[in-house]
Amino acid sequence: MIEARQLTKRYGDKTVVDHLSFTVKPGEVTGFLGPNGAGKSTTMRMVVGLDAADEGSVTVNGRPYARHEAPLHEIGSLLEAKSVHPGRTAFNHLMALAYTHGIARSRVDEVIELAGLASVAGQRVGAFSLGMGQRLGIAAALLGDPAIVMLDEPVNGLDPEGVLWVRNLLRQLADEGRAVMLSSHLMSETAQIADHLVIIGRGRLLADTTVDDFISDAGSGAVKVATADAAGLRPLLVGPDVTITSSSADELMVRGRDAREIGAIAARHGVALYELTPQAVSLEEAFMDLTRDAVEYHSAQAGTTRKAA
Numbered sequence: 505m506i507e508a509r510q511l512t513k514r515y516g517d518k519t520v521v522d523h524l525s526f527t528v529k530p531g532e533v534t535g536f537l538g539p540n541g542a543g544k545s546t547t548m549r550m551v552v553g554l555d556a557a558d559e560g561s562v563t564v565n566g567r568p569y570a571r572h573e574a575p576l577h578e579i580g581s582l583l584e585a586k587s588v589h590p591g592r593t594a595f596n597h598l599m600a601l602a603y604t605h606g607i608a609r610s611r612v613d614e615v616i617e618l619a620g621l622a623s624v625a626g627q628r629v630g631a632f633s634l635g636m637g638q639r640l641g642i643a644a645a646l647l648g649d650p651a652i653v654m655l656d657e658p659v660n661g662l663d664p665e666g667v668l669w670v671r672n673l674l675r676q677l678a679d680e681g682r683a684v685m686l687s688s689h690l691m692s693e694t695a696q697i698a699d700h701l702v703i704i705g706r707g708r709l710l711a712d713t714t715v716d717d718f719i720s721d722a723g724s725g726a727v728k729v730a731t732a733d734a735a736g737l738r739p740l741l742v743g744p745d746v747t748i749t750s751s752s753a754d755e756l757m758v759r760g761r762d763a764r765e766i767g768a769i770a771a772r773h774g775v776a777l778y779e780l781t782p783q784a785v786s787l788e789e790a791f792m793d794l795t796r797d798a799v800e801y802h803s804a805q806a807g808t809t810r811k812a813a
């Protein structure tokens with residue numbers, strides 16, 4: 505378990521992590537989301553003691569990281585995939601880490617196999633592609649068979665097969681009862697992997713929710729209805745807090761009634777429906793809505809890609 509309480513980091517007069525509290529629980533994949541510069545990497549660096557907090561605290565299995573005698577067995581992390589000695593082979597890099605914790609060579613072989621690196625284990629890491637570097641970083645994170653796995657942008661640079669591999673691996677690790685935390689700035693990708701979401705912007709907590717709740721809240725609440733008798737159906741659907749718009753003679757967009765209600769009303773009055781479709785807002789749009797005010801680095805088009813709900 506990772507527990508952050510009022511965690512705060514300042515660089516000069518800029519507060520990059522601002523009284524952030526969240527918990528990463530065993531048996532779950534927690535997606536840690538935020539736009540560029542939101543403070544995700546800084547938070548993760550504080551979890552493993554690479555940056556010191558200015559206020560608040562973060563514990564790993566109940567203690568600050570530095571208080572663990574064999575931290576690789578508590579938490580495995582992938583922070584900077586390229587922070588590896590380029591002259592070392594993948595095997596030697598993992599062996600060097602293994603020596604620090606008395607981990608057996610057989611475990612090194614195991615994680616090399618698990619990460620799909622067997623054919624390149626003897627190659628120098630300096631020649632690795634970004635995707636191979638990510639795989640090596642994940643192998644290193646798993647070396648100590650830790651109860652917590654924390655990965656910063658693990659699918660960055662991976663091909664589709666690699667993305668699927670990470671997705672399945674993280675699911676498996678969580679199903680084994682481990683606490684898994686991964687950061688990303690891609691909502692839709694994270695929603696496919698995670699159970700829980702911690703969303704931040706400008707270092708502050710914006711949402712702490714389940715993926716299921718985030719998805720259902722992202723629904724626009726409108727239902728598209730296609731029928732041959734739009735003019736006849738329209739007055740039947742009217743009610744308090746119901747708004748109905750129409751873009752063509754046989755189509756209605758209804759807000760304030762769900763699809764089931766609309767279907768039942770139409771059936772009661774013998775109106776045939778061709779289509780009854782709840783309208784979803786894309787997850788990426790819902791994420792952009794949530795983080796819009798907290799985005800530090802706007803692109804020229806930011807804010808213009810949102811479809812009318």
Ligand SMILES: Nc1ncnc2c1ncn2[C@@H]1O[C@H](COP(=O)(O)OP(=O)(O)OP(=O)(O)O)[C@@H](O)[C@H]1O
Nearest residue numbers: 515520538539540541542543544545546547688689
């Ligand atoms: N060592 C440092 N000195 C000064 N400012 C820093 C330092 N490290 C990070 N920052 C600033 O802190 C803020 C948060 O950075 P951080 O890398 O944690 O964000 P992030 O959410 O991981 O972003 P990204 O998705 O782009 O990786 C940024 O504004 C960054 O410029």
